[in-house]
Amino acid sequence: MQFIFNKVNHNCPMSFVEYSELIQEGDVVIIFLGHDSMMPIKVESGAQTQTRYGAIRHSTDLIGRRFGSKVTCSKGGWVYVLHPTPELWTVNLPHRTQILYTTDIANITLMLDLKPGSVVCESGTGSGSLSHAILRTIAPNGHLHTVEFHAQRAEKAAQEFSDHKVGHLVTVRNQDVCKDGFGVVGIADAVFLDIPSPWEAIIHAKKAFKPRGGRLCSFSPCIEQVQRTCESLLDHGFKEICTLEVLQRVHDVRSVTLSLPDFGPEEGETDSTKITSDPAPEDVPPAANPSYSSVTCKTATPPREMAGHTGYLTFATKPRD
């Protein structure tokens, strides 16, 4: 079964693969509400969207406005309205599955040599987080063949691609990649696998590649999966097999204040505050603390908790036939 929503709308300005200046009816926009708080909305004239700052009226507040402008909501608060990108979509999309995040996506894109014109096979489609990033990179003349064995998910993804004006760049197939393959043979520059048993799909991946070969990536959370995948890759003649893991740290920029210890009065020196103010005359001490018994500095601290593991990325080269 294939889902094709190919109402190709080449002239429609907003899309995930092309920037536009002004917001139009039918666009998907990202409402930026503040620190790490965003929501995607589909612009429809006459519609309203409620936010914690009040309602946004699409006809007056969005349509015709420039992307990136500040929009005042009914309660007087304001939000920014942003042009969609695959990266913003990744943090805003409706989850139907566990998804891939930007750090992994970035490395997958580079290590698979993706660029405009690449033909890519992907399975499973899942929630379409990676798919959007692939489509952005391979447009305007590449193509994505994505396989999802869950019918409802496949249909939903196809609908989303169409809404996001990238439907002409992608074919969604509802089948089992381990049994039925990608539905295409001899056309791929790159293959990506994010399925529970990637080793069962390697043989199909091999067939999907162009005769000149290409690059493959498999994403797996567990090392046992990696082990089996690597064995299978080796058996099928793949070269340059390489497994890696990338973790991203987000640093929180802030001012920290460190109190200075009091050693008591120094020999021959009576004014102890004088010493402590000396080492950092540049640092503005907090106004509330006129005693100069502390020093403030700008720093960046790692988060208390961070993603410690997403998955192992195994890359390989399919050599020429």
Added chain:
Amino acid sequence: MADAVVDSDVECRISEGDYVVLKRGDVYKSVQVERKKKIIFEKQWMFLDAAIGQLYGSTFDVDPGGHLGLQRPKSTGDDSAEAKEAGQDNRHIVDDGKSQKLTRDDIESLKEQGMKGQEIIQQLINNSTTFRDKTEFAQEKYIKKKKKKYESNITVLKPTSRILAMMYHGREPGKVCHLRYDTLAQMLTLGNIHAGSKIIVFETCAGLVLGSVMERMGGHGSVIQMYPGGGPVRAGMESFGFPSHFHETLHEFPLCKVNALLSGTLNTDEKETDPANNGQSEEQPAAPSSGSSESQSMEVSVDPAEAKKMEEREKLREQKAQEKRIRTEEKRKRLAAAVALLEGRNADGLVIASRFHPCPVLLGLLRFVAPSRPFVVFCQYREPLIECYTKLREQGGAINLKLTDSWLRHYQVLPNRTHPVLLMSGGGGYLLSGITVSTDVATSGAPRKTGEPAAKRIKLDEISSLSNSSA
């Protein structure tokens, strides 16, 4: 969307003048293919003549004396199909330094006889007294180590961002400000680099970042390279070997003219005097010769051959001047084109990766970027980016600011021997990314009367937009 099936083999074959990447093990080197050019790679010298006409991805043996590239049948076949005799552990293996019966001189003479690397390895195994007692794993490791040393084959690859970024990071990290390939990957993704956009790039990474941005744009859209000093550095970009139409999308603009452009005082004609001055200084060495030709013309008029020579010289000079004028004009045109692209202040993205302090660069160049566009700044160090973050927060015009770095860990995956690779890179630099937003206070349609209650504003808005749409 159909038959990409038929591979055009033309672009799959190595031809003279191509930029290629040589690979041996994990070591890469970028070179341009030229006939009879000596290339040194991994302590070996070679000529690439024999690679011309072969397919990309082919592996070649480098023969020791003849230094000619020789093609070798594809799949190597399993060379470790030797006597499967192995020990259980190393309790009886003693390091007495005498286990290898071959001396250094023996090995040298084997090499001189022109013996193949694989055969030398077999000799080493046969002459190792402890090899049979080693565990299967240890044997494998031994062979692998010797292979690395004695087998001299190279693979010729088509350059990509991935390969070149790995090459620079491995060979010359200083040239790319220690930008690691996973960090470069983040930059291209966070910057939403894609076909059809207009991207401003400022880098001092030998042109690697520029080339990677161009690869992602596939020759669609435009790239404006801002450069410090006398001219843009592009060696890394050249190594990509882009087709010529990619170069048409590339523009350059000198950083030292940014203030003039922002204040509107930049005159593209004024530019003309600048290169012209350069031209004059270049012309100076030619001046005495022109003087001598003049003196000749006075005394001569006797020898027709001499006159002819002079005429030719004159012609040549004129031709040179003409060329110079064309070049100057070309340069002016290119500058004007870059100005035209920047003036709209509607770039779709900004990518910075340089050895300069990122703060002034970012604040200056961000003014050329349209609202709702991503930007990304790389710095080898964290502190300058903290400053950027703070300044941007004060100044406004950017949201979703993130200061990040990434860790990259490689794994050895082998049956019963899977573990992280022992050595990992200590750091690949830091990134500050964000999204531009409009700094105008009242972006919403008609100018509002200040101090009016919020609820009423909405109504006013509605009215104004209604009247707008009817107009």
